[in-house]
Amino acid sequence: MRTWRVGTFSMGASLVFLGLFLFFSKFMGLDLVQVMTAWWPLLLVVLGIEILLYLFLSRQEKPVLKYDFLSIFFVGLIGTAGIAFAILSTTGIMGKVEEVMAREERSFELPAFSYQIDDSIKRVVVRTVGHQMTVESTEEKEVSLFGTYRVQTAKKAKLLENADDLISANQKGDTLYLNMKSLPNEIGMFNAYGETAATLLVPNHVKLEVIGDGNPLNLKPRSLVNDWSIESVSSVVVDVAANSNLKVAAVGAQEVRGKDGDWKVSEVKNSDGTDIGRKDAFYQSGQGKYHINIADAYDVSLNTNE
Numbered sequence: 622m623r624t625w626r627v628g629t630f631s632m633g634a635s636l637v638f639l640g641l642f643l644f645f646s647k648f649m650g651l652d653l654v655q656v657m658t659a660w661w662p663l664l665l666v667v668l669g670i671e672i673l674l675y676l677f678l679s680r681q682e683k684p685v686l687k688y689d690f691l692s693i694f695f696v697g698l699i700g701t702a703g704i705a706f707a708i709l710s711t712t713g714i715m716g717k718v719e720e721v722m723a724r725e726e727r728s729f730e731l732p733a734f735s736y737q738i739d740d741s742i743k744r745v746v747v748r749t750v751g752h753q754m755t756v757e758s759t760e761e762k763e764v765s766l767f768g769t770y771r772v773q774t775a776k777k778a779k780l781l782e783n784a785d786d787l788i789s790a791n792q793k794g795d796t797l798y799l800n801m802k803s804l805p806n807e808i809g810m811f812n813a814y815g816e817t818a819a820t821l822l823v824p825n826h827v828k829l830e831v832i833g834d835g836n837p838l839n840l841k842p843r844s845l846v847n848d849w850s851i852e853s854v855s856s857v858v859v860d861v862a863a864n865s866n867l868k869v870a871a872v873g874a875q876e877v878r879g880k881d882g883d884w885k886v887s888e889v890k891n892s893d894g895t896d897i898g899r900k901d902a903f904y905q906s907g908q909g910k911y912h913i914n915i916a917d918a919y920d921v922s923l924n925t926n927e
């Protein structure tokens with residue numbers, strides 16, 4: 622007579638149940654995490670039923686349970702995996718893992734921003750907070766910003782609903798302060814960072830100060846009739862017309878690029894005459910009435926349009 626060892630039936634039944642769950646999950650839209658979280662308690666039920674059946678059907682006065690340890694091991698292994706999935710799901714870690722796996726790179730339009738400029742505003746100060754940005758002068762009497770941003774996300778909805786999520790504007794006296802905000806970033810082991818490509822239009826008659834955060838910047842002064850000041854950016858590209866009335870000064874740059882003869886370059890030296898690997902460069906078009914001063918930039922490039 623064949624000996625019944627507790628665990629043999631449980632392992633077979635658990636494999637059947639797991640196979641059925643996985644099979645029907647294809648049609649019910651369930652994923653592996655949901656399946657492993659939901660079905661593993663059935664293992665305990667099946668194993669308990671098998672023990673009760675063994676005791677009930679045993680004809681011995683004092684039945685002794687005999688276990689199939691290999692089957693019990695596999696049942697316990699599958700059950701442990703299910704418990705681990707359940708614990709991770711409870712703590713929220715599994716949800717984060719699912720979200721990371723479902724991420725894809727998406728691009729969205731930045732919410733449009735505009736701020737009317739009156740005669741009381743003489744200066745605009747912009748903090749870019751790491752955004753890639755193009756700054757362009759305009760004859761319109763308003764500061765406006767538009768562009769796109771790209772993020773890795775599992776959601777199809779925009780991260781930025783309105784302009785207040787991207788930029789804050791405060792007028793103090795004759796100065797308008799614009800503080801750019803970082804894109805929403807997840808904190809922890811599943812960091813996801815976004816990139817922004819924005820264009821900022823500034824009236825050409827006001828002074829402009831841009832304070833960067835090691836980000837690239839593209840300047841298009843066009844019909845500029847005031848001074849611009851740029852500092853703490855990684856790289857700057859200045860596009861100027863050959864007939865403009867500008868003087869561009871790059872102080873302490875490590876790399877200076879442009880057509881031969883555009884820049885007047887001098888090496889920056891210590892008090893003892895040794896070279897420190899930085900350059901002061903100057904470019905002038907026309908009488909150089911209006912100034913663009915660039916400080917603390919690694920790379921400065923000049924494009925002159927005939």
